[in-house]
Amino acid sequence: MLKNKHDAMAIIFANSYDNEVPSLVNERLMASIPFAGRYRLIDFTLSSLVECGIDNVSIIVKKNYRSLMRHLGSGRPWDLVRKNGGLNIVPPYAEKGIKVYNGRVEAVASIVEFLKACKEQYVFMTDSNIAYNFDFADMIRAHQESGADVTIAYKNEPIPYGFMNLQTTQTTDLYYTFDLDGDKITQINTNSKEYGPQNLSMNLYLIEREKLIAQIERAYAQGHVFYERDVLAPMLGTDKICGYEFKGYSARITDMVSYFDENMKLLNPENLNALFDGFNVYTTVRDDNPARYCSGSKVSNSLIADGCVIEGEVDNCVLFRGVHVGKGTRIKNSIIMQDTEIAGNCDIEYCIMDKEVNVASGKSIRGDKTFPVFVPAYKKIL
């Protein structure tokens, strides 16, 4: 794929929808949730951005961001160690006068001075709960062709179960669907409960930098919080806001069940290829050895990362880097995160085991398809 420098920068919101996956973000945030055997969710967005020649990337974090900082480091795996641009992590209190933000308006307001100092013409703003291979360059092209003031990427799909379950009046987690006239958005609906395929926003926006600065300064002065509800929706009558339909493969994490399902969906080679056959996806290098399948092991329909040592049986599983499966152990329909060690003769089904869990020999741990058991990181099951 050609890497042409594009005149755009990006802002990623790393804590998006944290509330919906509480166990997974106990010690991290949405952006650093492990996904697909060896990645963190943010790797997909970062890699697509970089592969599209966008290398000025700000990541706005709110809380629990230590694991993300550790993952990103200086940004080298994504080639984001740049003299101009590169990686810019913005924690709360990074600028004077702004406290922990609630909505996008306050978050972006905290970096307005930075935005003013940048030179790129366009800004992408995006959440971090979707894994995809996204052609940002094509979205710029569509934005220029339509002459839109703002372009929003969406996918035509049913509203996920996790979103449908949100208590509309008791959450700050909002999601949006659009009514479209051609590619022009005529109506923005907040937390719709419609059934069937909807034009569901990916919360990925493209806008000219100067326009964004003006919007945010005005909205912040007026005490607004949510960019879509408070800024974009009122603009519909006067400005041109367009949708950009993403037709590629995407994995959207909206709750624990979707986390489980989206990992499992990758056990279908078609989906796996669809997610990985476009742009390269970069992540931190751990220098693991190749995975070792010992004599007598049995593995089927599973995604296995480097560094795993498998002595037992693994069926319908996603194993992250450095997992050890002892002799006589059987694991089915489970997600086992990095460096978890499962001793011999265990029986494990429908489990999500977070990283560095230790399971002593002979244990039996079973969840259900509709309710996978979650084992928190560093847990010792003795």
Added chain:
Amino acid sequence: MAKEMVAMILAGGQGSRLYALTDKLAKPAVPFGGKYRIIDFPLSNCVNSGIDTVGILTQYQPLVLNEYIGHGQPWDLDRLHGGVHVLPPYQKAQGSDWYKGTANAIYQNLSFLRRYDPEYVIILSGDQICKQDYNDFLEFHKAKGADFSVAVMEVPWDEASRFGLMVTDSDGRISEFQEKPKEPKSNLASMGIYIFNFDVLEKYLEADEANPESSNDFGNDILPALLRDGKKMFAYRFNGYWKDVGTISSLWEANMEVLNPESSGINLFDDDWKIYSRSSGKAAQYIADGAVVDNAMITNGCRIFGNVKHSILFAGVEVEEGAVVEDAVVMGNVKIGAGARVYHCIVGEDAVIGAGAVVGEHPEPGNEKNVATVGPGVKVGKNACVGGTAMVKEDVEEGGKC
């Protein structure tokens, strides 16, 4: 800034006995062990031993090696002072020379060494698989007050005559060399890893260069001169895993030994002595329903639908349904078509084995050294057959035999 010890890795060799595998790349760049290249071993040993300044002497087909080393980040060798430097032969005010021999290669880069003003220089070979702490070796060298030390392996007496041997006294001081002697007086084989005091190295390299009769080789010229002058030369016994992978069969064998770390002694799963490499950056590997994987090492990006037994698969290998891979070393991005049989062989990077093709065969007992080889990028057509001793450099047409 002065460095205590600088490493120089001799990586110029063609490795002609690796045949098609080294047609377009230098031997140290040959892939090994699923995700490594041979040079990862000396480089990682250096870093793990605390050596942060390394020169790599290249000459033959350096493109792949240069690109692979880059600025050394995967080995943590991108440093402000020191780090890794690739040192090809270069043009000087008075003409230019290829490296004439191992000693001449170092001689031509004395100015590189002088920049770091080291006390010691360790000379390493870029074509060996070995996990070794060079710090232990240096401690030995210092404790003996030596001018020169060489790492040696004890080999069985009946095989000793195949090696360059060091005859030593009870203290380890070298009194004589024997190069592949009929009647060995020692069973200590040189590993080709040397530590020199830098002043001694400098003096002898300059004298050697001035001698028109010299072949400019460490083994043939420098070491005998040191011995003649009564320099303090010691042999350092190394007990770990060491293998020269200069031939197809030894390369195959060393890869197979990686599969049995418990008995072979080459353990790549050692968190205390990691071997670093440049990552392929591919997704996790997928083992399909109905695939059989037994006693194998498989790397990121592989897609396995067939049977893989007792084999090493590098990054991005695809094994289609019904294909059987046994006792094989399959390098990066190889495609193995449906129903193909791949036995007891090495398949080079990017090769394509057509559906139903047969590559290699299980050897008769005693003929394990017969290892079929398919060169990098070679296409073996559908239902073609590559015999058990064949070395294939050119594409094999559909149904063809060789």
